[in-house]
Amino acid sequence: MDREIELLQYLPPVLQEIKEYQILTRAEKQDINELSAAIKQLKDDQFVSTSTLVGVQRREKLMRITPKGTDTLDERKFRILVRMNEQLPNTLRTLARQLINLCGEDGYSLVLDHNNYILKVRIALTAKSNFQAVENLLDRVVPANLIIDLSLKYNQYSALSKFTHGQLSNYTHEQLRNEVFN
Numbered sequence: 001m002d003r004e005i006e007l008l009q010y011l012p013p014v015l016q017e018i019k020e021y022q023i024l025t026r027a028e029k030q031d032i033n034e035l036s037a038a039i040k041q042l043k044d045d046q047f048v049s050t051s052t053l054v055g056v057q058r059r060e061k062l063m064r065i066t067p068k069g070t071d072t073l074d075e076r077k078f079r080i081l082v083r084m085n086e087q088l089p090n091t092l093r094t095l096a097r098q099l100i101n102l103c104g105e106d107g108y109s110l111v112l113d114h115n116n117y118i119l120k121v122r123i124a125l126t127a128k129s130n131f132q133a134v135e136n137l138l139d140r141v142v143p144a145n146l147i148i149d150l151s152l153k154y155n156q157y158s159a160l161s162k163f164t165h166g167q168l169s170n171y172t173h174e175q176l177r178n179e180v181f182n
Contacts, residue, residue, distance in 0.1 A: 005032050048077050090141045103127035119146045122153035
């Protein structure tokens, strides 16, 4: 509840001094404040970005989205926005737009091998937290006759060549392959 509504202040000064009105407004104050909080929550829940937990749960139920136990409220909102962002017809351009929304402009690569019916999607390490959301998106929107080849875009020698051997010796091979370096 953001603010307390003081009902007595809405009465004319002459009535504010009457004991019955003071008791009456004090008794109704809690109900009015609860109503005000409920109205604020309804307004917030109209938009995904300002939704409360109740609004997010309602949308997840409508969209048949099962949240993970470790998801934060923002991650759940993000998943709802992804689902709302899906559009038909599914073209490569539409899919690219959806991947930009999920992973960012440089957070993915998308290649369609027409001859072999393979759709190759590589997710950048900077967007690897959205890997599951991308996988779910591809499962829903990619036509059934295409093979989905989805994986992370790991670090390559060219990306690490700007570092000295001494700097890189502090990391394991797995870290060099899987971690984001600036």
